[in-house]
Amino acid sequence: MNLKKIPQVSPLMTGILSLLIPGLGQFFHLHRYRGVAIFLSTGLLSGMVIWYGKPIWYLAPAAIWLWNIWDAINIARNRKTLILIPILFGLAAAYGIGWQMVGVDFKAASLERAAAVIRPMLHPDLIQTRQELNRMWTPIYVPCSATETIPPARRVDGSKVAFATPDCAGVLETVIVSASGLWPNTDTTIWWETNIGDDKPLGGNENKPLVVRSDDKGSVTTVIHVPSTVLIAQPDPNLMLEHRIYFDQYRPLGGIELSTNGGFVLKGMLESITMALMATTLSIFLAIPISFLAARNLMSGNPITLVIYVITRTILNFVRSIEALIIAIVFVIIVGLGPFAGVLALTIHSVAALAKLFSEVIEGIDPGPIEAIRATGGNWLQVVRYAVIPQIIPPFTAFTIYRWDINVRSSIVIGMVGGGGIGFYLIQWIQINQMGAVGAAFIAIAIVVITLDYFSAKVRERMV
Amino acid sequence: MLRILNLSKVYPGGTQALKNVSFEVKEGEFLVVIGLSGSGKSTLLRCINRLIEPTEGKVFWDDMDVTAASPSELRHIRSRIGMVFQQFNLVKRSSVMSNVLSGRLGYVNPWLSLLGIWSPADRQRAIKALERVGIAEKAASRADALSGGQQQRVGIARALMQEPRIILADEPVASLDPVLSHSILQYLEQLNKEGQTVICSLHFLDLVHRYATRVIALKDGELVFEGLPVEIDRAKFKEIYGEEAQEVRSSSFETTA
Numbered sequence: 001m002n003l004k005k006i007p008q009v010s011p012l013m014t015g016i017l018s019l020l021i022p023g024l025g026q027f028f029h030l031h032r033y034r035g036v037a038i039f040l041s042t043g044l045l046s047g048m049v050i051w052y053g054k055p056i057w058y059l060a061p062a063a064i065w066l067w068n069i070w071d072a073i074n075i076a077r078n079r080k081t082l083i084l085i086p087i088l089f090g091l092a093a094a095y096g097i098g099w100q101m102v103g104v105d106f107k108a109a110s111l112e113r114a115a116a117v118i119r120p121m122l123h124p125d126l127i128q129t130r131q132e133l134n135r136m137w138t139p140i141y142v143p144c145s146a147t148e149t150i151p152p153a154r155r156v157d158g159s160k161v162a163f164a165t166p167d168c169a170g171v172l173e174t175v176i177v178s179a180s181g182l183w184p185n186t187d188t189t190i191w192w193e194t195n196i197g198d199d200k201p202l203g204g205n206e207n208k209p210l211v212v213r214s215d216d217k218g219s220v221t222t223v224i225h226v227p228s229t230v231l232i233a234q235p236d237p238n239l240m241l242e243h244r245i246y247f248d249q250y251r252p253l254g255g256i257e258l259s260t261n262g263g264f265v266l267k268g269m270l271e272s273i274t275m276a277l278m279a280t281t282l283s284i285f286l287a288i289p290i291s292f293l294a295a296r297n298l299m300s301g302n303p304i305t306l307v308i309y310v311i312t313r314t315i316l317n318f319v320r321s322i323e324a325l326i327i328a329i330v331f332v333i334i335v336g337l338g339p340f341a342g343v344l345a346l347t348i349h350s351v352a353a354l355a356k357l358f359s360e361v362i363e364g365i366d367p368g369p370i371e372a373i374r375a376t377g378g379n380w381l382q383v384v385r386y387a388v389i390p391q392i393i394p395p396f397t398a399f400t401i402y403r404w405d406i407n408v409r410s411s412i413v414i415g416m417v418g419g420g421g422i423g424f425y426l427i428q429w430i431q432i433n434q435m436g437a438v439g440a441a442f443i444a445i446a447i448v449v450i451t452l453d454y455f456s457a458k459v460r461e462r463m464v
Numbered sequence: 465m466l467r468i469l470n471l472s473k474v475y476p477g478g479t480q481a482l483k484n485v486s487f488e489v490k491e492g493e494f495l496v497v498i499g500l501s502g503s504g505k506s507t508l509l510r511c512i513n514r515l516i517e518p519t520e521g522k523v524f525w526d527d528m529d530v531t532a533a534s535p536s537e538l539r540h541i542r543s544r545i546g547m548v549f550q551q552f553n554l555v556k557r558s559s560v561m562s563n564v565l566s567g568r569l570g571y572v573n574p575w576l577s578l579l580g581i582w583s584p585a586d587r588q589r590a591i592k593a594l595e596r597v598g599i600a601e602k603a604a605s606r607a608d609a610l611s612g613g614q615q616q617r618v619g620i621a622r623a624l625m626q627e628p629r630i631i632l633a634d635e636p637v638a639s640l641d642p643v644l645s646h647s648i649l650q651y652l653e654q655l656n657k658e659g660q661t662v663i664c665s666l667h668f669l670d671l672v673h674r675y676a677t678r679v680i681a682l683k684d685g686e687l688v689f690e691g692l693p694v695e696i697d698r699a700k701f702k703e704i705y706g707e708e709a710q711e712v713r714s715s716s717f718e719t720t721a
Contacts, residue, residue, distance in 0.1 A: 366556070371549070372547065375545070390558045
């Protein structure tokens with residue numbers, strides 16, 4: 001430090017300067033960085049505390065302010081104080097306020113609620129035992145018409161016969177339903193289907209399935225009440241319409257099969273992987289030309305190309321800083337729900353990410369082989385083919401596979417905002433509390449991500 | 465066969481790498497170029513096949529003016545001049561075979577070569593070239609799986625593919641340890657004895673004495689010596705390499721003796 005320039009400010013005066021504006025005393029004694037740092041951090045901390053508005057926290061900036069005065073006086077006396085003290089005060093305030101803002105509440109984590117969510121997830125709805133369905137139904141007419149003739153509520157299907165007595169009934173009236181020719185000694189689920197195809201359970205308080213066991217001869221007879229809600233969707237409640245009563249029997253066939261939700265899991269997973277593949281492939285074609293514009297060694301030749309380089313780099317950095325998820329939300333608004341929005345979002349993010357990686361590969365290219373191929377008498381195309389391409393293809397491939405791997409993960413999340421794929425199903429299952437299906441989706445995601453991770457790591461190992 | 469006339473090179477930054485250099489190379493010579501790092505040895509070798517464009521002066525090869533050659537003529541000339549580099553300049557990720565085959569690019573149909581199609585005769589030639597430098601069994605390996613000495617031998621095999629009349633070797637052993645240096649230079653000596661002209665830049669004086677048939681020396685881009693290896697004694701060496709040469713020389717002798 002230049003000794004001549006140290007100003008003659010007394011320790012007291014320095015203290016007063018730092019009292020007025022933190023860091024000013026230090027600044028005057030040519031500890032410029034220290035002064036500015038103290039000023040900024042005190043200001044930042046004060047701002048945070050004032051904004052948070054809990055008086056107790058004013059202690060922290062106050063303490064730092066006091067320390068700063070002490071520090072200024074010490075500097076004037078050519079001594080130094082421990083900078084650890086204000087750092088500790090600052091960290092204590094930052095973490096304390098952070099803790100209060102997050103609202104850490106261990107009581108909120110109820111074990112029962114956790115169990116209610118996690119237990120069904122432990123029985124993932126992915127596969128089921130194969131079952132054979134034996135189904136019979138009979139019409140029934142609701143409500144009874146005063147003018148029309150009422151057809152019989154009876155149906156014959158081969159050896160199976162089903163009927164309801166009486167043929168017509170109003171809401172909540174009692175009906176005897178009966179079926180014969182079914183499998184003997186088998187649980188039979190009886191349920192109502194309205195004229196518009198709504199399923200209504202008949203057991204409990206209209207909220208549980210009604211299950212009756214068939215007798216030795218395969219007959220079932222029971223009493224039901226017409227569900228209270230069967231006419232809800234009907235414009236004219238006096239118009240007589242045909243509803244149906246179903247008799248369903250299941251028996252195991254042996255073996256297992258994909259459950260309905262399991263099918264959706266597979267379909268969604270396939271969609272996610274395909275989305276990622278489409279987005280990655282599309283982004284390669286866009287990223288390669290852009291990467292040449294973003295390679296410093298190619299573009300630093302003259303001022304015009306240098307400007308193009310800077311602009312390209314800036315745009316890439318900007319686009320890359322926006323998560324694909326957020327781009328996806330915008331595209332869902334523009335092109336509507338579904339995989340297309342997801343693919344567009346992934347593509348834009350991937351182009352930015354890949355172009356940067358590719359341009360770094362181009363920047364890191366070894367000029368030696370280029371010189372060697374020129375020396376053998378090769379023309380420009382041969383130089384590109386034998387000296388440039390062999391150097392850039394393996395890292396390009398490795399980065400692309402890595403990007404595909406990332407895109408599969410991203411596409412799962414993007415689905416949750418409507419971008420298609422398994423995330424789209426997942427968010428719906430969470431909303432209707434189908435945690436079994438959620439568990440199945442988790443398994444599928446884990447398998448795919450781990451597999452891809454493993455293979456992309458293997459391929460990269462071989463290539464780079 | 466090769467005449468260099470008043471060759472000068474000024475780089476865009478203003479550095480004068482070569483100043484008015486003239487000399488001749490006769491068929492079958494093993495000409496060694498010595499001089500400090502930065503004295504212009506690499507620039508001189510690269511001006512001969514115009515990897516670096518000379519600013520002034522002429523290069524004649526059998527009375528053909530290399531400096532005035534059209535791009536296609538120049539490629540033809542280059543195809544007959546093999547080149548070996550200090551850093552080997554192999555494509556590290558490619559196989560040894562494809563590195564060696566690339567030496568043939570000046571001879572083959574450009575379109576077939578772009579598709580990576582090579583005639584069986586060229587493949588045979590590549591195997592022969594690798595056999596000559598004793599690493600035929602490494603043909604399928606990736607170039608970066610080889611040791612430094614082996615990589616330089618691949619570099620020589622690549623130059624052999626050109627069936628060159630001249631081999632330019634730019635400090636071929638500067639990246640190798642002394643034992644390997646001899647084995648690499650012996651390959652060049654062998655080729656020289658079979659009639660090929662070799663122009664080689666070297667750092668170590670004992671190697672110069674052992675291999676050169678004639679020596680030229682550069683200092684700050686100027687030709688300061690031309691003659692037989694035996695003419696370079698301690699005094700001459702000090703003159704070429706400057707005041708600090710004593711240390712450089714003794715240490716080089718110790719490590720290579």
